[in-house]
Amino acid sequence: MTIDDLRDYGANVDEGLTRCLNNKDFYIKLVNMAIADNKIEQLEKQINESNFEAAFETAHTIKGMYANLALTPISAPASEITELLRNKVDTDYTELLDRLKTAKRKLDELA
Amino acid sequence: MQNDIRRTVLIVDDELINREMLGYIVSEDYSVMYAENGKQALDILKNGDKISLVLLDLIMPEMDGFELLDIIHNDDELKRIPVIVLTSEKTAEVKSLQHGAADFIPKPYDMPDVIRARVMRSIELAEDNNIIRATEFDTLTGLYTREFFLEYAREFDEFNPDMSKDLFVININRFHLVNELYGREFGNKILAMIAEHLKAITAEHRGIACRYEADIFYIYSKSQEKCEELLNEHIKMLENDKDGSKISLRIGIYRNVDKNIDIEQRIDRAVSAEKTIHNNYKTAFAFYDTKLHEHEVYSEKLLLELDRAISENQFKVYYQPKYDITNNEPKLCSAEALIRWQHPEYGMISPGVFIPLFEENGCIKRIDSFVWNKVAEQIKKWQGRYSRTIPVSVNVSRIDICDPELESELLSIVKNNEIDISSMFLEITESAYSEDSDMILETVKRLRDDGFKVEMDDFGSGYSSLNMLTEMPIDVLKLDMKFIRNICTNEKDRRMMELMIDIADFLNVPVVAEGVEHKEQYELLKKSGCDIIQGYYFSKPVPLEEFDKIVEKELM
Numbered sequence A: 001m002t003i004d005d006l007r008d009y010g011a012n013v014d015e016g017l018t019r020c021l022n023n024k025d026f027y028i029k030l031v032n033m034a035i036a037d038n039k040i041e042q043l044e045k046q047i048n049e050s051n052f053e054a055a056f057e058t059a060h061t062i063k064g065m066y067a068n069l070a071l072t073p074i075s076a077p078a079s080e081i082t083e084l085l086r087n088k089v090d091t092d093y094t095e096l097l098d099r100l101k102t103a104k105r106k107l108d109e110l111a
Numbered sequence B: 001m002q003n004d005i006r007r008t009v010l011i012v013d014d015e016l017i018n019r020e021m022l023g024y025i026v027s028e029d030y031s032v033m034y035a036e037n038g039k040q041a042l043d044i045l046k047n048g049d050k051i052s053l054v055l056l057d058l059i060m061p062e063m064d065g066f067e068l069l070d071i072i073h074n075d076d077e078l079k080r081i082p083v084i085v086l087t088s089e090k091t092a093e094v095k096s097l098q099h100g101a102a103d104f105i106p107k108p109y110d111m112p113d114v115i116r117a118r119v120m121r122s123i124e125l126a127e128d129n130n131i132i133r134a135t136e137f138d139t140l141t142g143l144y145t146r147e148f149f150l151e152y153a154r155e156f157d158e159f160n161p162d163m164s165k166d167l168f169v170i171n172i173n174r175f176h177l178v179n180e181l182y183g184r185e186f187g188n189k190i191l192a193m194i195a196e197h198l199k200a201i202t203a204e205h206r207g208i209a210c211r212y213e214a215d216i217f218y219i220y221s222k223s224q225e226k227c228e229e230l231l232n233e234h235i236k237m238l239e240n241d242k243d244g245s246k247i248s249l250r251i252g253i254y255r256n257v258d259k260n261i262d263i264e265q266r267i268d269r270a271v272s273a274e275k276t277i278h279n280n281y282k283t284a285f286a287f288y289d290t291k292l293h294e295h296e297v298y299s300e301k302l303l304l305e306l307d308r309a310i311s312e313n314q315f316k317v318y319y320q321p322k323y324d325i326t327n328n329e330p331k332l333c334s335a336e337a338l339i340r341w342q343h344p345e346y347g348m349i350s351p352g353v354f355i356p357l358f359e360e361n362g363c364i365k366r367i368d369s370f371v372w373n374k375v376a377e378q379i380k381k382w383q384g385r386y387s388r389t390i391p392v393s394v395n396v397s398r399i400d401i402c403d404p405e406l407e408s409e410l411l412s413i414v415k416n417n418e419i420d421i422s423s424m425f426l427e428i429t430e431s432a433y434s435e436d437s438d439m440i441l442e443t444v445k446r447l448r449d450d451g452f453k454v455e456m457d458d459f460g461s462g463y464s465s466l467n468m469l470t471e472m473p474i475d476v477l478k479l480d481m482k483f484i485r486n487i488c489t490n491e492k493d494r495r496m497m498e499l500m501i502d503i504a505d506f507l508n509v510p511v512v513a514e515g516v517e518h519k520e521q522y523e524l525l526k527k528s529g530c531d532i533i534q535g536y537y538f539s540k541p542v543p544l545e546e547f548d549k550i551v552e553k554e555l556m
Helices: A003-009 A013-019 A024-036 A039-048 A052-068 A072-086 A094-110 B016-026 B038-046 B065-073 B090-098 B112-136 B146-159 B175-182 B184-205 B227-240 B263-275 B290-311 B351-361 B364-386 B406-416 B430-435 B437-450 B466-471 B481-485 B491-507 B519-528 B544-555
Strands: B008-012 B031-035 B053-057 B083-087 B103-106 B165-172 B207-213 B216-222 B249-254 B284-287 B315-324 B331-343 B347-349 B392-395 B424-429 B454-459 B476-479 B511-514 B532-534
Touching (some): A052 A072, B038 B065, B053 B065, B083 B090, B103 B112, B146 B263, B184 B207, B216 B263, B227 B249, B351 B364, B424 B430, B430 B454, B491 B519
Parallel strands (some): B331 B392, B424 B454
Antiparallel strands (some): B207 B216, B315 B331
8 A cells, every 4th residue: 555545545645644744654554554443344333223322432433533544535424424423313324334334445445 | 841851641542543643743752651541541640650641532431531531630649640632522622621631632633743732831831830839838837938928928919009918927935845845746736737727817818828937937918907816816726725735926916017118028027026025935926016116227227337337436445444352452453345336326325235236147246356456456555555464354255256267366466466365355155155065165275275364254144054164164253243233132142152252263263243333242252252353333344544544543
């Protein structure tokens, strides 16, 4: 995985790199840690079980971590889900979850 | 950073990537420790690792950020550690500050430089604050320390310029004895107890209090119409306490302080009132008033004028003749030099007024020195004029004895005037011996080895032990005037006088009695074996010209 791959993927690479003190290797290492993370699956499970409180915390965490990495394709839908869950909106999360999973799958493919 | 100590920052976040990223950012400046939730963080904090700052995520399993914040904030030890909250929620920012956070860092993270600057700033602020806190309060009593008291007193004035205020200085009588008798722990308990009363007074009546040092306290507060009543109330409480009843206080009060003098001068005034009631047995008050003020101004004026008085010859040396009474006819044998101050404005000032004053502030040496020089000159002149030596006693103050230059100064005075070293007697008061006897004994011994005659002045007024007397290197005993006054009317004083003459006999030194006014006293002293007499019976202290006449009449 290269920085350009991430840029093409839609990451705000400059922002992410700045947070990593412009250390490309460190940035890529953190992105790889995110790829290995399974919180999105956990979120889907919690939503399916209508465990919205736990789901909110998970979504919140996902949003925070991908936002810090400036991986916008994931942090944007994660942010939307977080807001809905915060307000305990009983809606169909399928579409948002699909966007999230698709974006994650695309990221996984870069690994 | 203020110094080179590498500090440790604790990052608390349940998300690994956030921890890693933040840790990477701050690891250039700090050592980093990590915790995944509040519980782990608390373990680390309590474990004794010195943590300088906590970076805290809010939403975490086990124990969340707010819970940890509250624990830290309510813990006496931990609350000194600043916490910066990491949050993506605008609403959480204010809430964090309300829960005691020092600052917050938004998520996603700011520019790393901003984060590092905020971390550094928070640590600096907290450390400065902790240092200030440590020096602001006296650890034993929790009252302000002296420096902070002075500072806050000025602030108190600034914010309440029209309020009239009182200054109190509170002292425990013979506190060193309290410590000695009941132990230091008890003494500390008493100090803390008094401090609690002072806190109550200042809390109720607006003001500040401090422990100035040891057993000295100050209060600076809004002027109270009934301040004496108020103090009495608290003193009664102290007296009714089992421990508190073992002590007594002396309190100097300066009411409606003069706003034109600075706080330290105001303190001085309360202190000078307090000094007037030194060591009363019962708790006592003394107020600074116009009389005391005038006395202080007068004293201050005398002190300031010392230089001019010396250069303008306002000081005069008077001579009081001493008579040898061991033969049938009393015979002039020597004199005592006594200082007089002929002040152009105040007239003749009694040495009883200015000597203690100059002793207190260390100027006495200059006056004594002045007398030594004048006397040595005079002895030399007499030698020329009358071809004989008339010895003169001069006073050596206890303060002079502490001066390491004393011996060399006296020697050079004698040498410069070419007089016999044994013609200038040195009078040292008995009470000086009991103060720092080792040093005095050694100084006196050296002076005698040089050839000076040393007289013990005011013998009987001090507390020489018989044991000490036998070791005392002296040439003459001079009886305290107080005993002489009543020897003819008071049996006890007469016996005392006889006893002292016996002691002199035992030590094999001559005895001088001063303050002899009547024939009866003279005859009794002569009968008892006294050797030399000084007093109005023969002559009062007289100016040089008159003394010259006496010499010419008696010796020529």
